[in-house]
Amino acid sequence: MLDTTFIFDLASKAPTPGGGGASAYAGALSSALGSMVGNLTVGKKRYEAVEADTYIVLEKLAALRTRLIELVDEDARAFAPLAAAYGMPKATPEEQDAKDEAMQSALIGACDVPLEIMRSCAQVIGLCEFLAYNGSRMALSDVGVAVAFGKAALLGASLNIYINAKDICDRERAEAYTAEAERLIEDASALADTLYAYVLDEIR
């Protein structure tokens, strides 16, 4: 029986888990599909030549999955100070200053987490490149699903960076966030598209 707690928590009007945590979760699903392909590759005579490398890929995917699962919760924890800052009073100049300060610090946290989600997903997609060209042919379609999810997670997490970076007063810092998000999308989502197209071409 499938545990649907996360799905139903997501559907509720509670602000977390939201799009950020869901993106970390989708990244974990992507790494899991990559691991399945790796696990179907090792121990087979036909793939003996790539077995040692596949074990390394499997270890890296497992570490990224552990981190992405942690990031589901970290995304929720990064949202709490933001919500608290929104709720602070601003009747006096002192209150306004304190609110602004709390808000700026919360916005940084709310960019750091989705950026780490994006970096992790980009790495998962990179590891899928090895699996697409060297992994078990029987599971090639699962590599295609993995990169489709990795790309969706990347795009999903980026939206939280764009939203929060917009309100960061330190423009240099804000632009560093959005520039890295854009670069990750440009590189890793292009690789995801290439790999998906390769899989589609091979299986049809």
Place this chain on the structure above:
Amino acid sequence: MLDTTFIFDLASKAPTPGGGGASAYAGALSSALGSMVGNLTVGKKRYEAVEADTYIVLEKLAALRTRLIELVDEDARAFAPLAAAYGMPKATPEEQDAKDEAMQSALIGACDVPLEIMRSCAQVIGLCEFLAYNGSRMALSDVGVAVAFGKAALLGASLNIYINAKDICDRERAEAYTAEAERLIEDASALADTLYAYVLDEIR
């Protein structure tokens, strides 16, 4: 504490859950994000004019989510007869005939489930169109994440249709499967792209 059973089941070398079930799961996440946006829209003075329609969208999303969760298991059940058919003996012409027959019937089942996953995801993306333009502006980025996941689920499920349709002897039937998969991708993933671009443009 996040339940990670599905993620770890996916990572194992067991053939199910695999890319098909994961796609149904991602579709359920997509519908859940849409529901979150709807739930943040209803009961607010600002969105009073769209409240009745939003309740209808919420009901449809909940029904699609229930169905997609069932399809996670149905995808696994559709794989069992396929695996059994692969394992049947083919030493005599009679055995070969019996094996071919079992295989053809299993391939149909293994196309029907991902096609229903695709249809459901296309409907989720369609409902997200209403939410993008009428739902709570506070949760607009979550609509963007929802359509990114819906598209990934659509693409993921299509791979299982292409793989299985290739081996179906009834070519008319096989081509009907792939034609519908292609049409769903063409229409619903174009809509997903349009909505994602709209969200990105609004929030930046």
